[in-house]
Amino acid sequence: MRGSLILPVTIATFAAIIVASLGATITDLGPWYQNLQKPGWNPPDVAFPMVWTLVYALITVSGITAWRAAKTSVQAQWVISLFALNAFLNITWSLLFFRLQRPDWAMFELVALWLSIVLLIVYCGRFSRLASVLLVPYLIWVTIAGALNWEVIQLNGPFG
Template sequence: MLVAALAAALIAFLGATITDLDGWYRTLEQPGWAPPDYVYGMAWTTIFALIALAGVTAWRRTPTTQASDMLIGLFALNGFLNILWSLLFFRAQRPDWALIELVALWISIVVLIVVCARYSKLAAILLLPYLAWVTVAGMLNWEVVQLNGPFG
C-alpha cells in the first residue's frame, strides 16, 4: 500500500508542479460551467487516493507475477499519460495537443477498469470517479480549444 501511495503521490506532485494557473492560463477564456480552481485540487487528491487503493486492491488479487507486472505497467502508463497531459496543456501551452492526448489517457483508464475488474470488482469501481473526472476534463479541454484556438 505504501508503494502505491508513494507512486500516486509522486505522479500527483509532478502533475501539480507542471500545472501553472498563473500567466498564460489566466488569459484563456473558460466555459461558464468550469468549476472554481479549488475544486481541482480536492478532486485530484481524492482521485489519486482512489487510484492507489484500486491498484493495491487489484494487485493483491492477481494470480501470477506476469499478471501483476502487466497491471503495474498499465498503472505506470496511465500515470505517464496523466503527466503528459499537464505538460502539453500548461507547459507547451497547447490545449489542442492536450485534447488529442486526453483520448489516450481516457482509453488507458478504460483499459485499467477492464483489467482491474478481472481481479477485483471493487478496484474497477474505485476507478470510475477517475474516468468521470477525466471525461469532464476532456469536455473542458474541448471548450478551451473552441473558445481560444488556434494555438501555436
Template sequence: MSRPWAMPVGIAVVAALVVALLGGTITDLGPWYEALHKPAFTPPRPVFPIAWTVIFALAATAGVNAWRAARDVRTSDTVIGLFALNGFLNILWSLLFFRVQRPDWAFFELVALWCSIAVLILYCLRISRLAAALLLPYLAWVSVAGMLNWQVVQLNGPF
C-alpha cells in the same frame, strides 16, 4: 495469492504522490491560463486539488487491491505496467496543456489518458470488482476534463 500488504501500499502511495507532485509542479495557473476563455461549466479553482486528491487516493487503493488480487506474477506485473502508463499520460497532459501551452495537443493526449483509464477498469474488473469501481470517479473526472479541454480549444484556438 497471499501477499504482504506493506510493499504494495508503499509503492502505490509513493507512485500516487510522485504523479500528483509532478503534475502539480507542471501546472501553471499564471497569466496565460488566466487569459484563456473557459466554458461556463468550469468548476471553481478549489475543486481541482480536492478532486485530484480523492482520485489519486482511490487510484492508489485500486492499484493495491488489484495487485493483491492478482493470481500470478504476470497479472500483477500487468497491473503495475498499466498504472505506470496511466501515471505517465496523466503527467504528460499537464505538460502539454500548461507548459507547452497547447490545449489542442493536450486534448488528443487526453483521449489516450481516458483510454488508459478505461483499459485499467476493464483489466481490473477481471481480478477485482472493487478495484475497477474505485477507478470510475477517475474516468468521470477525466471525461469532464476532456469536455473542458475541448471547449478551451474551441474558445481560444488556433494554437
C-alpha cells in the same frame, strides 16, 4: 496492517504522491491560463486539487487492490505496467496543456489517457470488481477534463 501489505501500500502511496506532485508542479495557473476563455460551467480553481486528491487516493487503493487480487505474477506485472502507463499519460497531459500551452495537443493525448483508464477498469475487473469500481470517478473526472479541454480549444484556438 498485515506485513504483506506494508510494502505495496508504501510503494503505491509514494508513486501516487510522485505523480500528483509532478502534475502539480507542471500545472501553471499563471497569466496564460487565467487569460483563457473558459466555459461558464468551469469548476473553480480551488476544486481541482480537492478532486484530484480524492481521485489519486482512489487510484492508489485500486492499484493495491488489483495487484493483490491478481492470480499470477504476470497479471500483477501487467497491473503495475498499466498503472505506470496511465501515470505517464496523466503527467503528459499537464505538460502539454499547461507548460507547452497546447490544449489542442493535450486533447489528443487526453484520448489516450481516457482509453488507458478504460483499459485499467476492464483489466482490473477481470480479478477485482472493487479495483474497477474505484477507477470510475477517475474516468468521470477525466471525461469532464476532456469536455473542458475541448471548450478551451473552441473558445481560444488556434494554438501554436
